[in-house]
Amino acid sequence: MTAAVAFFFFAAVNAEQRAIDRLAREVPQWQRENHCYSCHNNGDGARALYAAARRGYTIPEGALDDTTRWLLAPAGWDHNPGTPGFNNAKLARIQFAAALAEAFASGMASRAAMIEGARLLPGDQEADGSWKIDTGGAPGAPATYGIALATYMARHSLETAGPAEFAEPIARANRWFEAARPGSVLDAAAILLALPRSEAARRKCLDLVLSAQSGDGGWGPQVHAPAEPFDTAIVLLALDAIGDPSSTAKAAASGRAFLAAQQQSDGSWLETTRPAGQISYAEHISTTAWALDALLVTGAKRQ
Numbered sequence: 001m002t003a004a005v006a007f008f009f010f011a012a013v014n015a016e017q018r019a020i021d022r023l024a025r026e027v028p029q030w031q032r033e034n035h036c037y038s039c040h041n042n043g044d045g046a047r048a049l050y051a052a053a054r055r056g057y058t059i060p061e062g063a064l065d066d067t068t069r070w071l072l073a074p075a076g077w078d079h080n081p082g083t084p085g086f087n088n089a090k091l092a093r094i095q096f097a098a099a100l101a102e103a104f105a106s107g108m109a110s111r112a113a114m115i116e117g118a119r120l121l122p123g124d125q126e127a128d129g130s131w132k133i134d135t136g137g138a139p140g141a142p143a144t145y146g147i148a149l150a151t152y153m154a155r156h157s158l159e160t161a162g163p164a165e166f167a168e169p170i171a172r173a174n175r176w177f178e179a180a181r182p183g184s185v186l187d188a189a190a191i192l193l194a195l196p197r198s199e200a201a202r203r204k205c206l207d208l209v210l211s212a213q214s215g216d217g218g219w220g221p222q223v224h225a226p227a228e229p230f231d232t233a234i235v236l237l238a239l240d241a242i243g244d245p246s247s248t249a250k251a252a253a254s255g256r257a258f259l260a261a262q263q264q265s266d267g268s269w270l271e272t273t274r275p276a277g278q279i280s281y282a283e284h285i286s287t288t289a290w291a292l293d294a295l296l297v298t299g300a301k302r303q
Contacts, residue, residue, distance in 0.1 A: 015259075015260045015263050015267075015295060016052070016057065016292060016295050016296060016299060017057065017058075018263065018266075018267030019048075019263065019267045019268065019269075019288055019291065019292040019295070020048075020049065020052050020057055020058075020059065020267075020292065021060065021267055022266055022267035022268050022288065023045045023048060023049055023063075023267075023285070023288060023289065023292065024049060024059055024060040024063035025060075025063075026041060026045060026285055027041050027042065027045045027046050027049060027063060027064065027067060028062070028063055028064075028065075028066055028067065029041070030042065031066055031067075031070075035081065036080050036081045037067070037070050037080050037096075038282070039088075039091060039092050039095040039096070039143060039282070039286075040142075040143045040281075040282040040283075040285040040286045040289075041067075041285055042067045042070060042071070042096070042099070043092065043095030043096050043098070043099050044095060044099075044142070044143065044285065044286040044289040044290065045285050045286070045288070045289045046064060046067045046068075046071070046099045046103075047095075047098055047099040047102045047289065047293070048288075048289035048290075048292045048293050048296075049063065049064055050064070050099065050102040050103045050105070050106045050108060051102050051105075051106070051292075051293055051296055051297075052292065052296055053106045053108070054102070054105055054106035054107075055296055057296075064103075064108065067099075068103060068108055068109065071096060071099055071100045071103060071109065071113070071117070072100075072109060072110070072113045073113075074096070074097075074100070074113065074116045074117040074119075074120055075116070077092065077093060077096050077117075077120070078093075080092070088133070088144075090124045090131065090133065091133050091144070091145060091150060093117075093120045093121060093124065094121065094124075094131060094145070094150055094153050094154045094157070095153070096117065097117040097118055097120065097121055097154070097157040098153050098156065098157050100113060100114050100117040100157075101114055101117075101118070101156070101157045101160040101161065104160070105160070111161075114160065114161050115161045115162060115165070117157070117161075118157050118158050118160075118161035118162070118166065119161075121154050121157060121158060121169070122158075122166065122168075122169040124154075125154070125169050125172065125173070128172075128176055129151070129169075129172035129173045129174070129175050129176030129177075130147050130150075130151045130173070130176045131147065131150045131151045131154045132147055132150075133145050133146055133147055133150040135274070138221075138274035138275070139183070139184035139185075139186045139187070139221040139222070139231075139274060140184075140186050141230065141272060141273060141274045141283055141286075142230045142271070142272055142283050142286035142287040142289070142290050143280075143282040143283050143285075143286040144274075146184075146186060146187070146190075147187075148177075148180065148182070148186065148187040148190035148191060148194075149186065149190045149234065151173055151176060151177070151190075151194070152177075152190045152193050152194045154173070155169075155170055155173040155174075155194065158170050158173075173194075174194070174195075177191055177194040177195050177201070178195065178198070178200065178201075181204070182204065182205055182208060184221050184222055185208065185209060185212045185219050185220065185221055185222060185223070185225075185231055185235065186221055186231055186234055188204075188205035188206075188208045188209050188238075189205070189209060189219075189231075189234040189235045189237070189238040190234065190238070191204075191205045192205050192206060192209065192238035192239075192241065192242060193234075193237060193238045193241050196238075196241040196242045196243065202242070206242070206247075208223070209235055209238065209239075210247075210248075210251055211223060212224075212225075213235075213251055213254065213255070214226065214227040216258055216261075217232075217254030217255055217257055217258035218231070218232040218255060218258035218259070218262070219231045219232045219235045219255065221274070226276065227258060228272040228276065229259060229262050229269040229270065229272055229287050229290075229291045230272035230286075230287050230290050230291070231272065232255050232258055232259055232291075232294070233259065233287075233290040233291045233293065233294035234290065234294075235255060236252055236255045236256060236259070236294040236297070236298050237293065237294055237297055237298075239251060239252045239255070239298075240252065240297050240298050252298060256294075256295065256298055256299075259291050259294060259295060260295070262291075263291070267288075268284065268285075268287075268288040269284075269287045269288050269291045270284070270287070271283035271284035271286075271287045272287045
């Protein structure tokens with residue numbers, strides 16, 4: 001291993017642990033201070049921490065205890081106090097179900113609870129097979145997802161919980177993805193995540209994604225848009241899902257380096273917002289969660 005490669009490996013692993021430590025402080029803090037459970041902290045943030053635990057990283061003791069208790073009772077998700085006008089119950093169910101599925105995969109939740117959470121999702125599915133999340137015409141953001149990413153995440157939870165029990169909503173989601181046309185780089189990446197082995201998806205989405213990479217290695221929401229951590233993270237997850245290093249390795253390496261370079265000194269990433277440059281605690285936590293998830297998935301396998 002050369003000195004340069006060794007340094008990059010150390011820096012990447014350090015980036016992951018610093019992000020874990022930051023989220024481990026933030027995830028339980030929200031409920032203590034606000035007396036409710038949030039999609040960004042207890043959904044996205046917790047999901048990234050469960051994923052890190054599954055890969056062998058150290059999670060500070062107690063960081064997920066309260067969130068896990070909450071997630072294990074899906075019947076209470078819709079009775080969560082919060083700020084009126086800032087809750088999207090449909091999206092919350094998707095985010096909490098995804099966190100619970102990851103908790104199950106990491107050995108921190110029962111299969112029964114995961115299935116109970118997944119059963120809340122089909123009722124929100126549209127006739128066309130999608131989970132429609134309104135983003136006001138803008139591409140989805142870290143804490144608002146948008147239709148394509150929300151549909152992928154909902155379908156993933158159903159597949160994890162039981163492909164036989166949820167065969168019909170999964171098939172409807174697949175048909176939606178097969179017919180979908182990407183309106184943004186985020187849409188294209190979500191379609192690739194959903195259909196990583198589809199030649200049609202590769203033709204309509206992979207070329208768009210690869211052509212949209214910026215000179216600094218990252219991706220923005222549209223071709224020629226400045227790179228953002230969130231869009232870069234979703235693209236990296238999509239490129240990894242494709243599993244074709246001959247065509248994506250160079251782009252993925254540059255994207256991963258962009259994410260590592262954008263990490264803040266406290267272990268987080270600046271929030272990706274629509275429009276860009278706004279201040280949002282929710283998007284800050286969710287951006288950090290998605291960036292960590294991308295580094296975990298694309299990083300070296302831990303023993």
